Amino acid sequence: MALEVIMEIAALYHESLLNFKIKDIMEEKPKCLNRSKNINMSDRTWFHKFGRAFYKVLRAFYVSTIFYYVPFTVIFGMWNLHSSG
Secondary structure, eight states, X not given: OHHHHHHHHHHHHHHHHHTOHHHHHOSSOOOOOOOGGGSOGGGSOHHXXXXXXXXXXXXXXXXXXXXXXXXXXXXXHHHHHHHHO
């Protein structure tokens, strides 16, 4: 019964995409002309400069935690559990 409901939801979602009005209006895919990495820091407002610097600091912290700290923690945890057992 539950699988039947899940399949029905997927079918309803697919049917709703078939009559999507924006696809009929737009002929071409929209293009992103202004990327934030292409804007010079001198052209930004102070608020935007602070936001960009804050984003870079948070991103560096996130990347260093996820890609460096977590794998070593898992390896150390496995070694610690193995040696104590």
